Amino acid sequence: MSATSSSSPSSSSNTQSLPRAFQRLAWSNLCAQSAEQISLAAAPLVAVFALAANARDTGLLQAAQTLPFLLLSMPLGVWADRRSRRMLMTLAESVRVCAMLCVLLLVLTHALNLPLLAVLGLVAATGTVAYNVAAPSLVPSLVPREAYANANGRLELARSVAYSAGPALGGVLVGWIGAGWAYGGAAVLSACAVALLAGLREPPRAATPRRHFMLELRDGTRFVLRDPLLLPMLLTAVFFNLGFFILQAVYVPYAVHRLGLDASAVGVTLGAYGVGMVCGALAAPTVARRLAFGRLLIVGPSCGLLASLVMVATLVVPSFWLALASFFLLGAGPILWVVGSTTLRQAITPQRMIGRVSALISTATYGARPVGALLGAALSARWSIDVCLVAAAFAFVVQALIIVMSPAARLVGIPEQSAAAC
Template identity: 85%
Template sequence: MHAASSSPSSSALRLPAAFQRLAWSNLVAQSAEQISLAAAPLVAVFALGAGARETGLLQTAQTLPFLLLSIPLGVWADRRSRRTLMTLAESVRVIAMLCVLLLLMTHALSLPLLAALGFVAATGTVAYNVAAPSLVPSIVPREAYAQANGRLELARSVAYSAGPALGGLLVGWIGAGWAYGCAAGLSALAVALLAGLREPPRAAAPQRHFLLELRDGTRFVLRDALLRPMLATAIFFNLGFFVLQAVYVPYAVHRLGLSASMVGVTLGAYGVGMVCGALAAPAIARRLAFGRVLIIGPSCGLLASLVMVATIVTPSFWLAMLSFFLLGAGPILWVVGSTTLRQAITPERMMGRVSALNSTATYGARPLGALLGAAISARWGMDACLVAAAAAFLVQALIIVMSPAARLADIPEGAAVAQ
C-alpha cells in the first residue's frame, strides 16, 4: 500500500538558484521546440505541397526519437551528469534548426530533409525531457516538488501558448526561415543557461549491464499499482492526441478554410489553455483530493476530442480553438500531478529510468499515433482520424477513473512498494 499524507504548504518556499536556471532554460527550450514544431507542417503544406499523408509521416519522423531513444537516454541520465546531457541535447537542436534555416535560404529544402532534421532536433528534446524531471529532486527539497513542477509546467504552458501562434505568424508574415532562426536562437540561450547550472554530486552507482538497469526500472513501474495505470493513461492520451495532430493542419486548411495565421492561433489556444490550467492548479489542488485532480486532465482530453469531432458537422474556427484550449487546460493538471507522484514514490537512483519510461509512453506513443493518423487518413479520410482520436481519448479517461490513483487523498509519501 502507498501511505498518503499531507505535505506542508510550499507556497512560501524559495526555490534554489539552480532550479531558477533550470526553469528559465526550460522556458526558452520549450519555446524553441514549439516554434519549430508549429512551423514544420506549415512549411510542408504551404511551401512543399504536402497533404495529410505527408504531414502525418512528418509528425512520425519528428516524434520517433521519443520511442527509440527515451529509455537509453534515461539510463544515461542515471549514470552521468544530467546537466551535461541537457546541455548537449540543446546544442544538437541548435545545429538542426540552423541546418533547416540554411536549406530554406538556399531553396534546397525537401520533405525528406525536413523530416530528417526534425528527427535530429527531437533527439535533443528527448534527452532534455528525460533529464529535467530527474534533476528536480536533487536540487529542490521534497516538500517543494509540486511547486517546482508547477513552475516548470507553467513555463511550458507559456511556450505552448506563444510558440505555435508565433510560428504560424512568422511563417505566414515573414517566412519560415525566421521561425527556424528564432528557434535556434532560443535553444542557444537554453544552452547558455544550462552551462551555468550547478548540479549536486551524486554517489557513484555500480556499473551494471544496460539491460539489467532497464529491467529494474521497467519492473518497478509495471509492478506498481499507481504508476502502471498512469503509464497506460499517458499512452492512450498521446495516441489520440497525435492521431489528431497528424491531420489537423491539412484538415484545418482544406476543410475548415483556415489560413496559416489562423491555424497558428488555434494551435496557440492549446498553450493558452495550459497557462490557464497551470495558474488555476494551486487553487484546484487545495479544494480537491489529489486523485480527483488526476482525473481532470483525461476527462478534458475526452471532451476536447468530442468538440473536434463536432467540426465535421459544423466547420468552425471557434470549435477548433475550443478543442485545443481544453486539450491544454485540463491535461496540464495531469502533467503536474503525475510528475509529482513519480518523484514522490521513485527512488532517486531510478529517477532517470522511470522518467524515461514515462517519456516513452508520453512521447513514444506520438509517432505511433501520427503513423496511425496517416494510415487512417489515407484509407478512410480525415474525418475518420478525428473519430479514432476520440476513441483513444475515451480509453485513457476510463483507465484513470477506474485506477487506485483516482482514489488518492493526497500525494503518497516514501518510495513505492511493488505490487
C-alpha cells in the first residue's frame, strides 16, 4: 500500500455528476438521518421535562439508543457482503417506523415511561446501524472510483442538514407542541426513506463463496488491525465517540440546570452541531484543494479537541453562546474527517469485504457511544457533571494525538489499493 498516490481530493470528482441511483440513496439518507436526529433530540428532552429524569437516567437512555451499534454492526456487515444492501436498509428503516409509531401511541395514551422510551429507542436505532454499514458499502457499486469523495461528501452534506435541523426541530416540537408530534414526524421521515429505497436499483455483484460467519468476521478484523492506515483511523474515531457521548450523556440536564436553558434553547445548541456540519461539508471541497489528504484528516480531531475545551470553559463562564460554539466546532471539523476517512476506507478495502470492514469500524467507533454514555452516567452519579466534561476533554486529547502521530497524517493523496488487498 502506497503512502501517496496520483489521486487527489482536488480531482474532477468534485464536479462530476452522480448517477440517479445514488441520488435516490442520498435523498433516502437525508430522510433517515433526519428521523434519527429528531428522535434522538426528543428522547432526553422528554425524559427530563416529562419523566423527571436526572443525569444518570439520560446517560442510560443514551446508552440504550446507541447499543445497537455495538451489538448489530458486525452481523449486519456480513449481511451487507452476502445479500442485498438496499433490502437491509429498507427492512431496518421499516423497523424504525414501527418503533416511532409505538412511542407516539404511548405518548398519546399517557403510558410512556423511561424503560419503554429506552427500549423503543434501542429498536429504532437499528435503522441507523443499517445505514452506517450498508450505505458506504453501496456507494462503490453506484459511482466510479474517482467520484468516491464527491459521493461521500453528498451523503455527509445530507447528514449535516439532518443534524442541523433535527435537534432544533425536535426541541421546538417537544417544547411547543409535545413529544408525540416529534416522534410522529420522525416516523413520516423514516417512511419516506423506505419509499425512496424501494425505487433504487442495486447493481448485481459477483458471486463469492459462502464461508462460516466467524471466518468472514475474522478476515475483516485482520484486514483493519493489520493495516497501518486503517488502524489509527479506527482508534481516533473510537476516542472521539467516547468523548462525544460522555458529553452527550449529561449535556441536557447540564444545560437545563447549570446553564439555565429551556427546551427550545437546548435544541438550538444541539442544532449548532448540524449547522457546523453543513458549513464543514460546504467548505470541504475548498479545504481539500488546499490541503494534502493527510492534513485534511487532522482537521476534524483538532476541532473536536478545541470544542471540548470550549465546553469545559462553561464550567467557569456558564454561557449559551459557549455551548453553541462548542457544538458548532464539533460539527464543522469532524465532517471533514468523516468524508476523508470514508474515502480512504473505500479506496483501500477490497469490494468483497467492504461491508465487513465498514461494520467493524462501526462496531468499534459507534460501540464507543454506549460506553461513553454509561461512563457519563457513572461519573455524574459518583462525582459530578463537571467531572464528565473534563473526562470528555481528555478523550478528545487522546484522539487528536493518535491521528497526528499516525502515518495517515502524512498522506499526500488518496492511496491506491495494494496488490495484497485485491
